[in-house]
Amino acid sequence: MNSKILLLNKHKGTTSNNQLQKLKKALGQSKAGFSGTLDPLASGVLPIFFDNSTKLIQFIPEESKIYRVKAILGITTNTLDICGEIKSIKNYKSHQQITNKSIEEAINSCIGEFKYKLPKFSAIKIDGKKSYQLARSNKNFEPKERISSIKSIEIIDISKLSFEIIVKCSPGTYIRSLVDSIGETLTLGATVTKLDRIQSGPFYKKNSYSLSRILDYNFKYYDLNKLFKTFKISERSIKKLISLRNYKKVNIADIFNDSVSGNDLKNSVVRDNLNQFLLRTSDEHIIFVSNSYDEGLRYLYSKIKII
Numbered sequence: 001m002n003s004k005i006l007l008l009n010k011h012k013g014t015t016s017n018n019q020l021q022k023l024k025k026a027l028g029q030s031k032a033g034f035s036g037t038l039d040p041l042a043s044g045v046l047p048i049f050f051d052n053s054t055k056l057i058q059f060i061p062e063e064s065k066i067y068r069v070k071a072i073l074g075i076t077t078n079t080l081d082i083c084g085e086i087k088s089i090k091n092y093k094s095h096q097q098i099t100n101k102s103i104e105e106a107i108n109s110c111i112g113e114f115k116y117k118l119p120k121f122s123a124i125k126i127d128g129k130k131s132y133q134l135a136r137s138n139k140n141f142e143p144k145e146r147i148s149s150i151k152s153i154e155i156i157d158i159s160k161l162s163f164e165i166i167v168k169c170s171p172g173t174y175i176r177s178l179v180d181s182i183g184e185t186l187t188l189g190a191t192v193t194k195l196d197r198i199q200s201g202p203f204y205k206k207n208s209y210s211l212s213r214i215l216d217y218n219f220k221y222y223d224l225n226k227l228f229k230t231f232k233i234s235e236r237s238i239k240k241l242i243s244l245r246n247y248k249k250v251n252i253a254d255i256f257n258d259s260v261s262g263n264d265l266k267n268s269v270v271r272d273n274l275n276q277f278l279l280r281t282s283d284e285h286i287i288f289v290s291n292s293y294d295e296g297l298r299y300l301y302s303k304i305k306i307i
Helices: 016-028 051-059 100-108 131-136 175-185 211-215 237-243 259-271
Strands: 005-010 032-034 043-050 066-072 076-077 086-089 110-115 146-159 162-169 190-202 230-231 276-280 286-294 299-306
Touching: 005 016, 005 211, 016 032, 016 043, 016 211, 043 051, 051 190, 066 175, 066 237, 100 146, 100 162, 100 175, 110 175, 162 175, 162 190, 175 190, 230 259, 237 276
Parallel strands: 043 190, 076 190, 230 276
Antiparallel strands: 005 043, 032 043, 066 162, 066 190, 076 086, 110 146, 146 162, 276 286, 286 299
8 A cells, every 4th residue: 555645845837736747657656646735936845645645634734834935026927926927017216215124024014914815826716716717817806815824934135126034824825925915015016036835734845855856766755653643553453443334433442442552542542632643554554543532631532534
């Protein structure tokens, strides 16, 4: 069973799906998916899930994402990045009130709750169609609004023509919209010229591999044990779980009470309030388990999903 995760360091100038299809072909995989689409302009960590590990995507902890972004001032485009058609160009010299300090203030004003309209050129669906498809067809539509959390912004560089920052934000944040908002605050406009994802939840760019390295088979798959605590169990125990009629209410503690690993499992579930974990056999059969507790943190039941 090829339930594996690979961290790709996507290079700029291509779509996330293009990179995915190349990996599937090179590694002989028929089923694969990714978590957190990166724009064609963007580079950085892109988690790739193969085979049945795609079922784990929905359970990956929704943690912060970190981006390093560079933007140019005085230019706006229809895509909010340098790949789009230019909408406006403003002369920096005609905005004498704009200083490094005012740029810094505009950047820092975005920290906290950030309310914005989604880019028209995005994969968000509107009435069943992707927003960028409507935009390319020159359809008239109003983008949806979204509220994101900008947890921190580190300013790397500010000049008269550009700025570079590192942004820590909630999942689903559009950095292009953040840069556009900074440009609006300055009444000058701004657009993204470079975007690199350093972190995506529990996945880091420093642990990712370029496509060329992967094609040379110079890589390692991501260790699932870093995501979820894993208990090794027997094939017999797996079969016992699979044979159950109701996967939504299972008493895991009772089922494995008669084994050494079962005692460890019971302690983790009942005593340590372990919310979710994996059950795994030597033959790589995997079951995902999520637990429910009452207000007093007493164990109620588990929900299982066969991976």
